[in-house]
Amino acid sequence: MTTHPNVAREHTPRNPADYAVLGVLALGPAHGYDVSRQLHQGLEKIWRLKRSQIYALLNSLEKEGLVRHERVDQETLPPKKIFSLSPAGREVLLSWLCSPVNHIRDLRLEFLGKLHFTELICPEKKPQLVSSQLAVLCNKLNSLSEVRHRCENRLELQVLDFRLAMIRAAVQWLEGLSD
Amino acid sequence: MTTHPNVAREHTPRNPADYAVLGVLALGPAHGYDVSRQLHQGLEKIWRLKRSQIYALLNSLEKEGLVRHERVDQETLPPKKIFSLSPAGREVLLSWLCSPVNHIRDLRLEFLGKLHFTELICPEKKPQLVSSQLAVLCNKLNSLSEVRHRCENRLELQVLDFRLAMIRAAVQWLEGLSD
DNA sequence: AGAATCATGTAAGGGGTTACATGATTCG
DNA sequence: CGAATCATGTAACCCCTTACATGATTCT
Numbered sequence: 088m089t090t091h092p093n094v095a096r097e098h099t100p101r102n103p104a105d106y107a108v109l110g111v112l113a114l115g116p117a118h119g120y121d122v123s124r125q126l127h128q129g130l131e132k133i134w135r136l137k138r139s140q141i142y143a144l145l146n147s148l149e150k151e152g153l154v155r156h157e158r159v160d161q162e163t164l165p166p167k168k169i170f171s172l173s174p175a176g177r178e179v180l181l182s183w184l185c186s187p188v189n190h191i192r193d194l195r196l197e198f199l200g201k202l203h204f205t206e207l208i209c210p211e212k213k214p215q216l217v218s219s220q221l222a223v224l225c226n227k228l229n230s231l232s233e234v235r236h237r238c239e240n241r242l243e244l245q246v247l248d249f250r251l252a253m254i255r256a257a258v259q260w261l262e263g264l265s266d
Numbered sequence: 267m268t269t270h271p272n273v274a275r276e277h278t279p280r281n282p283a284d285y286a287v288l289g290v291l292a293l294g295p296a297h298g299y300d301v302s303r304q305l306h307q308g309l310e311k312i313w314r315l316k317r318s319q320i321y322a323l324l325n326s327l328e329k330e331g332l333v334r335h336e337r338v339d340q341e342t343l344p345p346k347k348i349f350s351l352s353p354a355g356r357e358v359l360l361s362w363l364c365s366p367v368n369h370i371r372d373l374r375l376e377f378l379g380k381l382h383f384t385e386l387i388c389p390e391k392k393p394q395l396v397s398s399q400l401a402v403l404c405n406k407l408n409s410l411s412e413v414r415h416r417c418e419n420r421l422e423l424q425v426l427d428f429r430l431a432m433i434r435a436a437v438q439w440l441e442g443l444s445d
Numbered sequence: 446a447g448a449a450t451c452a453t454g455t456a457a458g459g460g461g462t463t464a465c466a467t468g469a470t471t472c473g
Numbered sequence: 474c475g476a477a478t479c480a481t482g483t484a485a486c487c488c489c490t491t492a493c494a495t496g497a498t499t500c501t
Contacts, residue, residue, distance in 0.1 A: 102460075120480050132425040140461060142482060163469055165480050192374070195428055203421050242382050246311040249374055249439055256435035260428050281488075299452050319489060321454060342497055344452050 101179070103197050105153075107134040108144050109172065109180040110204040112154060116171035119145055133200050145170055153179055180204070185212060187220040191227060191250070194257055202264075217264055224258050280358070282376050284332075286313040287323050288351065288359040289383040291333060295350035298324055312379050324349055332358055359383070364391060366399040370406060370429070373436055381443075396443055403437050 107130070111122050122145070123138045136144070145168075148154040153176030156168045172180070184205050188197045198220060205213050231251055238244050286309070290301045301324070302317045315323070324347075327333040332355030335347045351359070363384050367376045377399060384392050410430055417423050 104460085118480075119482090120478095129419065129421065132422055137462065138480095139463085139482075143460090161480090165468080165482095167480070195371070195425070195432075199421070199425055199428065202424065240308065242308065242378070243311055245381065245443070246374070246378055248442075249378065249436075252435040252439040253374075253432060256431040257428075260431040263427075264424070283488085297452075298454090299450095316490065317452095318454075318491085322489090340452090344454095344496080346452070 101183070103193070103200065104134065104136055104140065104144060105148060106180065106183050106197075106200060106204075107136060108141065108148060109153065109176055109183075110200065110208075112170055112172045113177065113180055113204065113208050116157075116169050118156075118167040118169050122170070130200075130203065133196065133203065148176065152176075181209070184209065185216065185219075187216070187223040189223060191224070191254060191257070217261055221258060221261050224254050224261070228254050228258070280362070282372070282379065283313065283315055283319065283323060284327065285359065285362050285376075285379060285383075286315060287320065287327060288332065288355055288362075289379065289387075291349055291351045292356065292359055292383065292387050295336075295348050297335075297346040297348050301349070309379075309382065312375060312382065327355065331355075360388070363388065364395065364398075366395070366402040368402060370403070370433060370436070396440055400437060400440050403433050403440070407433050407437070 107126060108122055111117060111125050114125075117125065119138070119142045123136070123141050126134055126136055126141070145154060145156070149156060149170070153173055154170050155173050156170045158166050159169050160166045184201055188194055188201070201216060202213070205216050228251065231247060231254070235244070235247050235251070238247060286305060287301060290296060290304050293304075296304065298317070298321045302315070302320050305313055305315055305320070324333060324335070328335060328349070332352055333349050334352050335349045337345050338348050339345045363380055367373055367380070380395060381392070384395050407430065410426060410433070414423070414426050414430070417426060
């Protein structure tokens, strides 16, 4: 296995849920309950993480070194664990933000999440995100259209046409995003 | 909770994977390995069940009484467990076949599966399936369009427009299914 | 001789949901 | 007074994936 220092190492594909948490923390430190609140107010159409899962994610992200926490005692209520992004965590998040979604089934979930956080964190990169996502979709469109020519099976053709229809619609939607 | 004898009782939503197995068995008795083979040859674009999962599903469906098996010994190879649908299983499958998919995100997975098995098992019901699915999508379209009018949040609007685009595309695809 | 196919599974783990436990505080 | 909010989690379960175990048979 050759490793090049300047080339981002292959990331094992991470769950979208991780990015939801990293994204919120990129907007500022927060404790678990707070992350949950922010995800439920404004992002509930994209991510629906349960509180119990958020606590678990924060712990596992911390084990990976993408996140750190600092205990803040309160007089009466239980102490807060205020989490913040580590440099590694920020790097992981930013590289996710810049990369288009490859699995079309996840477009709604993942692309809208990317778009949201890109607009908040690095809005100057939005056009690049949109155009690279468009490129991915157009590639897919071309390759599926080719497959369609030599497709005999009936069901396979229906599936193919369905996917083509979805991708075309996504392309149009993406092209209309320039408002 | 009032129950009417002639109204199908509320079914706890079942996993699509269950229907994949039930659907294959509706075409004829089969053992686990065979179910797996059939799902991988021809339905691999819709369902991708692992063999280990299929064995597990067959067992749990049997516990629910939707499926039965009969042991068939072989001379040298291990004995086969030939599964077949029970009347209850057939009922569950048929009521699934006739009902449209409500969660649009699952259209590709579930509707195409329904369509496939409907064409094989009760092709006379295909038009009804298609038109009831169309009705569901049009309803969704209307209710989302209404929501859109009183939608202020930017992200929410993007999500809404994305969903509208997907549903419209699905409608067009469905309307073109009459071949 | 080695690979693929036939045929059954088990075990471990990942990621997520549901429900529960705790206990103070604030709102209606 | 009871409900909701604040703040942390744990435990059990569900569905699914990955990898492994077993062993005969047929294909290359």
